[in-house]
Amino acid sequence: MPRVPKWLGNTVEKVFAGQFRQVIVTETAYLDRDLKRIRFEGDLKSTRFVPGNVIEFRVSDTEYRHYTPSYYDSENGICDVIFYLHDKGPGSKWADLLETGTQVKIMGPGGRLRYNERSKHHFLFGDETSLGLFQCLKEVVQENDQEYFCVAELEKNNRSWASLAGLSAEVVSKSDEHPAREAIAILTEIKQYKSECWDAWRKATFYLTGRAKSIQAFRNALVTSGVSRSQILTQPYWAEGKYGL
The missing domain is CATH 3.40.50.80 (Nucleotide-binding domain of ferredoxin-NADP reductase (FNR) module)
Known part of the structure; x- marks a missing residue:
């Protein structure tokens, strides 16, 4: 759901509260001016991640964006994301402002693209x-x-x-x-x-x-x-x- 009315987004978070997981930003690093790696930590033990899966963030009152983790450890509650800060939308601006100590909510992981372990x-x-x-x-x-x-x-x-x-x-x-x-x-x-x-x-x-x-x-x-x-x-x-x- 990339864009929804504010009231609907608030309602979804309340009705489906179990699908949202609270995490906190524990590390940020600019690999380059427009390339930022952020580490999120929280209770992710109930999630199952397959490389290739996406997670979703609410980046404004009305906007949601999907991102693919570069690292995900459900047991230890760690999720890393590399953000491309192209300054062309709310997701890029939201990620640029994230700093250590910020609390956000994660939805997922999920999605159709998955690592094929049978392939050499x-x-x-x-x-x-x-x-x-x-x-x-x-x-x-x-x-x-x-x-x-x-x-x-x-x-x-x-x-x-x-x-x-x-x-x-x-x-x-x-x-x-x-x-x-x-x-x-x-x-x-x-x-x-x-x-x-x-x-x-x-x-x-x-x-x-x-x-x-x-x-x-x-x-x-x-x-x-x-x-x-x-x-x-x-x-x-x-x-x-x-x-x-």
């Missing part, structure tokens, strides 16, 4: 809004002695963000006119010049997140390359002209 190879594609997911998946993939390959479509001024988030990634430029063009070029190069590598990676689980148009373009390229639709998991985090995905 994991292909990650997204942008600035995907960095938390990338970090979370990287950790579980490495814990399970699997492999990941990451392609991050970032703005020119943000090209260092993948490494700031602790990721090994192929960083490509964004294009408003040609979504995912450089990412698709990498895919084409792997198929043409690294056939043995592609034979293994074409069986991977593909996690496509971030900009809706880039997801669509890259998904089409994968399907054209012979990747089964069942291997492709998608979660748009934003789209031009839309708010609160």
Whole structure:
């Protein structure tokens, strides 16, 4: 529910109080000017988190936003989120103002995008809004002695963000006119010049997140390359002209 009347939001919090969990901000760190990691702590023992799940915050009287944790420990009550402070909406402004000691409520976790533990190879594609997911998946993939390959479509001024988030990634430029063009070029190069590598990676689980148009373009390229639709998991985090995905 990205946007609701204030009275309805208040009513939902009262009627479904058991779905909301009180947490407190215990740590904040700016990885870069517009990239902020925040740690929330509270009683999360009753929750079950699968890497890829989202949580939801009420960021104003009328607005809600979903975010993907970069780290989640239900037993010890810890949740980390990496916020992209693009200053284009209430979620970004809300996160920028959060400081140690602030109390907020979390809904979730939940959602349809989930880490596939049966897969040996994991292909990650997204942008600035995907960095938390990338970090979370990287950790579980490495814990399970699997492999990941990451392609991050970032703005020119943000090209260092993948490494700031602790990721090994192929960083490509964004294009408003040609979504995912450089990412698709990498895919084409792997198929043409690294056939043995592609034979293994074409069986991977593909996690496509971030900009809706880039997801669509890259998904089409994968399907054209012979990747089964069942291997492709998608979660748009934003789209031009839309708010609160």
